[in-house]
Amino acid sequence: MLKARFDMKDMGLADVILGVKITRTENGLTLNQTHYVDKILEKFNSGDTTVASTPIDTSHRLSKNRGEGLTQVEYARIIGSLMYLMSCTRPDLAFAISRLSRYTSNPSAEHWKCIKRLLQYLRYTHNYGLHYTRYPEVIEGYSDVNWISNIKDSKSTSGFLFTLGGGAISWKSSKQTVIARSTMESKFIALDKSGEEAEWLRQFLEDIPGWPKPVSAISIHCDSQSAIGRAQSAMYNGKSRHLRRRHNTI
Numbered sequence: 001m002l003k004a005r006f007d008m009k010d011m012g013l014a015d016v017i018l019g020v021k022i023t024r025t026e027n028g029l030t031l032n033q034t035h036y037v038d039k040i041l042e043k044f045n046s047g048d049t050t051v052a053s054t055p056i057d058t059s060h061r062l063s064k065n066r067g068e069g070l071t072q073v074e075y076a077r078i079i080g081s082l083m084y085l086m087s088c089t090r091p092d093l094a095f096a097i098s099r100l101s102r103y104t105s106n107p108s109a110e111h112w113k114c115i116k117r118l119l120q121y122l123r124y125t126h127n128y129g130l131h132y133t134r135y136p137e138v139i140e141g142y143s144d145v146n147w148i149s150n151i152k153d154s155k156s157t158s159g160f161l162f163t164l165g166g167g168a169i170s171w172k173s174s175k176q177t178v179i180a181r182s183t184m185e186s187k188f189i190a191l192d193k194s195g196e197e198a199e200w201l202r203q204f205l206e207d208i209p210g211w212p213k214p215v216s217a218i219s220i221h222c223d224s225q226s227a228i229g230r231a232q233s234a235m236y237n238g239k240s241r242h243l244r245r246r247h248n249t250i
Helices: 034-044 073-089 091-103 108-126 183-206 225-231 241-249
Strands: 020-025 029-032 129-132 141-151 157-164 166-173 217-223
Touching: 034 108, 034 129, 073 091, 073 108, 091 157, 091 166, 091 241, 129 166, 141 183, 141 241, 157 183, 166 183, 183 225, 183 241, 225 241
Parallel strands: 141 217
Antiparallel strands: 020 029, 029 129, 141 157, 157 166
């Protein structure tokens, strides 16, 4: 189909695309960037042999550096390298990178300490990747939120992940742009953003030739009973009118 529209040649099955290694097995496909991880560790963390089992210490409170920054250019290089890794095959790095990238302009010693821990986690999990099988053939989503993760501005952190064929195909972790008044409202904000991504993914599948039509509805999972109850209720009062647009979207 592509050769009929473009001047191109078939070079056989893909092995490496933009640094992503494609491994074919009896159970499906595996995508990883082990080679790229080794380059990152050799360039930025060659003298350290310690490992960490988690990417970040969630009890560690980070804040803006009011003093003089430490090696800002090097910090930005590490963040840039890790962002490419995260966006391709490593959704487990999304929260840590989203959090640490906020301080790229003026990093402090505390921020560097978290970067070193993240690199140690990378050394511990350098073989991690994404594995896809043929089933399930439907997209499923998962949405969650960390309420008021930043004491300074009282904003929550949203996160979502969508899977297809047993592996993740879309993910994101980001700080919310508005202040939620409750955990239920913060869940609604996260579900609203997840719904936008689900709509885009569904339209994308509609445009793929050969994909079974019509595309089935996308189920988004939420662990908050209050948010689920609010979504299934059509009653509104003065305290919940500001949720109407998000309610209708979800």
